[in-house]
Amino acid sequence: xxxxxxEAIHKRGIDLRIRHEVIHIDRINRxxxxxxxxxNKTFYQEYERLVIGTGAHALVPNMPxxxxxxxxxxxxxxxxxxxKRFVESSKPRRAVIVGSGYVGVEVTEAFxxxxxxxxxxxxxxxxxxxxxxxxxxxxxxxMIKNNIRLYTGKKVVGFSxxxxxxxxxxxxxxxxxxxxAMISIGVAPNSSLAEDAGLELGERKAIKTSRFQKTSDPxxxxxxxxxTAYHKILKQDVFIPLGLTANRQGRACGENIVAExxxxxxxxxPGILGTAITKLFDxxxxxxxxxxxxxxxxHLTGIxxxxxKARNLPSYYPGSSDVWVxxxxxxxxEVIVGGQVLGSGGSALRLDTIVAAIxxxxxxxxxxxxxxxxxxxxxxxxxxxxxxxxxxxx
Amino acid sequence: xxxxxxEAIHKRGIDLRIRHEVIHIDRINRxxxxxxxxxNKTFYQEYERLVIGTGAHALVPNMPxxxxxxxxxxxxxxxxxxxKRFVESSKPRRAVIVGSGYVGVEVTEAFxxxxxxxxxxxxxxxxxxxxxxxxxxxxxxxMIKNNIRLYTGKKVVGFSxxxxxxxxxxxxxxxxxxxxAMISIGVAPNSSLAEDAGLELGERKAIKTSRFQKTSDPxxxxxxxxxTAYHKILKQDVFIPLGLTANRQGRACGENIVAExxxxxxxxxPGILGTAITKLFDxxxxxxxxxxxxxxxxHLTGIxxxxxKARNLPSYYPGSSDVWVxxxxxxxxEVIVGGQVLGSGGSALRLDTIVAAIxxxxxxxxxxxxxxxxxxxxxxxxxxxxxxxxxxxx
Numbered sequence: 001x002x003x004x005x006x007e008a009i010h011k012r013g014i015d016l017r018i019r020h021e022v023i024h025i026d027r028i029n030r031x032x033x034x035x036x037x038x039x040n041k042t043f044y045q046e047y048e049r050l051v052i053g054t055g056a057h058a059l060v061p062n063m064p065x066x067x068x069x070x071x072x073x074x075x076x077x078x079x080x081x082x083x084k085r086f087v088e089s090s091k092p093r094r095a096v097i098v099g100s101g102y103v104g105v106e107v108t109e110a111f112x113x114x115x116x117x118x119x120x121x122x123x124x125x126x127x128x129x130x131x132x133x134x135x136x137x138x139x140x141x142x143m144i145k146n147n148i149r150l151y152t153g154k155k156v157v158g159f160s161x162x163x164x165x166x167x168x169x170x171x172x173x174x175x176x177x178x179x180x181a182m183i184s185i186g187v188a189p190n191s192s193l194a195e196d197a198g199l200e201l202g203e204r205k206a207i208k209t210s211r212f213q214k215t216s217d218p219x220x221x222x223x224x225x226x227x228t229a230y231h232k233i234l235k236q237d238v239f240i241p242l243g244l245t246a247n248r249q250g251r252a253c254g255e256n257i258v259a260e261x262x263x264x265x266x267x268x269x270p271g272i273l274g275t276a277i278t279k280l281f282d283x284x285x286x287x288x289x290x291x292x293x294x295x296x297x298x299h300l301t302g303i304x305x306x307x308x309k310a311r312n313l314p315s316y317y318p319g320s321s322d323v324w325v326x327x328x329x330x331x332x333x334e335v336i337v338g339g340q341v342l343g344s345g346g347s348a349l350r351l352d353t354i355v356a357a358i359x360x361x362x363x364x365x366x367x368x369x370x371x372x373x374x375x376x377x378x379x380x381x382x383x384x385x386x387x388x389x390x391x392x393x394x
Numbered sequence: 395x396x397x398x399x400x401e402a403i404h405k406r407g408i409d410l411r412i413r414h415e416v417i418h419i420d421r422i423n424r425x426x427x428x429x430x431x432x433x434n435k436t437f438y439q440e441y442e443r444l445v446i447g448t449g450a451h452a453l454v455p456n457m458p459x460x461x462x463x464x465x466x467x468x469x470x471x472x473x474x475x476x477x478k479r480f481v482e483s484s485k486p487r488r489a490v491i492v493g494s495g496y497v498g499v500e501v502t503e504a505f506x507x508x509x510x511x512x513x514x515x516x517x518x519x520x521x522x523x524x525x526x527x528x529x530x531x532x533x534x535x536x537m538i539k540n541n542i543r544l545y546t547g548k549k550v551v552g553f554s555x556x557x558x559x560x561x562x563x564x565x566x567x568x569x570x571x572x573x574x575a576m577i578s579i580g581v582a583p584n585s586s587l588a589e590d591a592g593l594e595l596g597e598r599k600a601i602k603t604s605r606f607q608k609t610s611d612p613x614x615x616x617x618x619x620x621x622t623a624y625h626k627i628l629k630q631d632v633f634i635p636l637g638l639t640a641n642r643q644g645r646a647c648g649e650n651i652v653a654e655x656x657x658x659x660x661x662x663x664p665g666i667l668g669t670a671i672t673k674l675f676d677x678x679x680x681x682x683x684x685x686x687x688x689x690x691x692x693h694l695t696g697i698x699x700x701x702x703k704a705r706n707l708p709s710y711y712p713g714s715s716d717v718w719v720x721x722x723x724x725x726x727x728e729v730i731v732g733g734q735v736l737g738s739g740g741s742a743l744r745l746d747t748i749v750a751a752i753x754x755x756x757x758x759x760x761x762x763x764x765x766x767x768x769x770x771x772x773x774x775x776x777x778x779x780x781x782x783x784x785x786x787x788x
Contacts, residue, residue, distance in 0.1 A: 247775050278769050284771075288765070348772065356750035369665075370753055372746045374638045375671045381638050
């Protein structure tokens with residue numbers, strides 16, 4: 001008979017305590033105070049090594065009507081269930097998405113596919129400002145093509161309705177009628193427990209960790225959306241909470257604690273490029289490494305870019321479509337430091353080849369020289385990546 | 395008004411002579427003798443630099459019935475037109491594919507999709523022996539799933555019929571009834587002109603070229619399916635005639651001749667990995683670098699491999715399917731030297747990331763450490779490439 005996940009964990013001798021919350025870390029005595037949320041009793045638990053994996057939470061602006069029925073955020077599994085139940089039972093017809101990052105565009109598509117009238121409100125002058133301006137314009141185009149109404153440069157200042165949501169209020173005095181609103185303006189790390197314990201925090205108050213996933217306390221590790229990760233190109237610790245990073249950090253914690261307690265050498269977390277991918281209807285959107293937003297935020301200099309539009313397949317082949325490739329590289333030696341790929345039909349998966357190129361320190365010429373796969377159902381003779389590299393070369 | 399390709403070329407001052415054939419190269423006087431095929435007149439033409447781009451031809455076995463109407467090969471554009479016309483006018487119902495390399499599987503799919511009963515005859519014990527044994531088994535499975543009849547370990551010894559094809563004869567005495575047969579047992583370089591001129595030939599009698607695309611005569615270059623290419627891992631000149639290689643060599647010829655005549659430095663052709671990709675119905679098949687067949691043919695030692703089966707998308711995501719990844723690496727330092735990816739839904743394009751990894755000299759750990767793109771419509775948190783790398787690591 002199959003075991004539940006809980007039973008399987010217990011069977012391995014792991015003392016798993018769900019519905020428990022750690023409320024204090026006593027670093028001097030290497031112990032935590034935890035509360036059993038079922039009976040509200042607290043207890044004291046010593047540790048040899050502690051791992052903090054408290055995750056992140058969706059940012060919720062403090063504004064009128066935020067608690068109205070019909071106003072949602074989406075970060076954890078339970079958030080997803082709550083939203084799904086609401087949509088199934090209340091059958092909302094009009095939706096407003098607040099914010100147009102990865103979560104925003106994904107929910108925009110989901111709501112659009114359910115047949116809702118969807119409006120996206122973005123405080124910045126353009127949608128998805130994680131990607132570059134011309135790429136962002138493609139995202140806006142795809143929204144419009146799919147009858148999504150766009151409100152850029154507008155701030156949501158509140159929600160109104162009696163008991164349940166009826167209107168989303170904008171800073172220009174206008175209001176958008178809505179049965180459901182999704183606030184997706186970003187996430188913040190759950191780092192207060194660590195902060196209270198005096199652990200060092202990093203970018204955006206995420207728990208600062210070393211390449212070994214150690215916090216500023218050598219007996220405390222951290223992993224996942226609550227902590228920073230080393231960025232291979234920026235060469236600093238950043239807060240870019242993403243799935244693979246969290247998985248990799250968790251694994252690194254486990255392996256390093258075992259190594260440390262058995263006197264073996266610790267492994268360095270390899271670092272990230274902030275690689276992300278998403279889709280909006282037929283448009284696939286992928287980015288890695290340095291882009292316009294990183295150049296602006298970190299005041300980077302000496303970096304150039306090239307952008308091309310090509311076909312993902314030979315133009316005579318059925319299903320051929322446009323693909324846009326942008327590559328960032330150092331001006332001095334044309335070393336690749338970032339890339340963005342937008343397209344359809346699976347084109348965006350090409351980004352992983354740019355990820356490999358960046359990680360290996362390849363130049364534009366190295367990328368151009370790759371013996372990539374060619375056959376009409378997959379790519380033109382000259383893959384869009386090669387065309388982009390060639391176009392960028394001096 | 396749009397120009398034809400010929401008119402456009404003339405307009406640029408290029409003396410293009412189609413329907414002309416070079417019949418002799420006079421290396422001493424740097425001139426060719428050519429025949430105008432329209433009027434059969436020959437003439438003498440001097441050159442400063444000569445480029446040989448004579449391509450390759452499909453191998454045609456010398457056997458009874460080879461000239462019967464209904465027996466085809468497929469290499470050039472005209473071959474494709476001839477076959478298309480035959481299929482449209484004669485409406486063949488039963489097809490036999492002789493050989494199961496890239497061309498063989500592609501025509502198998504094309505004929506299968508046209509509703510023909512298709513049989514594939516392969517002299518070797520397994521189909522597509524370019525790829526590894528377990529991968530080849532997947533190809534056989536896909537054929538059987540699509541009602542293709544398979545005859546492995548059987549040789550075709552002739553074709554019979556009165557005027558038009560009726561039967562394909564096998565070496566075991568059996569015959570397969572057929573209205574059309576496609577012979578796809580490989581290609582050979584068109585190198586007799588070069589051979590007659592005393593130019594050095596390489597693997598499989600292809601014209602031997604240097605990294606600058608020069609033949610053994612410093613005034614004669616060669617490019618494309620007629621010549622060898624430098625293999626980055628084998629570190630020798632091989633005959634693997636493929637589209638991107640031909641394009642790249644052609645460009646290298648042009649650039650290097652201009653550079654040479656203007657006293658500039660020549661560029662080295664970057665070399666190939668023998669990367670190839672194809673599909674058979676729903677199965678995508680991609681290979682690069684060293685595999686079982688290269689290890690056998692070139693007697694390579696000290697190379698290990700790992701093969702995994704994973705899902706191309708998280709298993710809960712619609713359209714998720716199996717993907718097989720095999721990676722070859724050096725035993726001593728786990729440097730990646732080859733890869734094969736089989737799957738569906740665009741999974742095989744992942745091969746290009748392995749191409750980048752090989753070209754950059756990455757180890758399994760380097761590949762495993764890549765910050766690849768994750769989102770459910772594109773990949774699981776741990777991409778199949780990362781799982782394969784991790785599985786292969788000591």
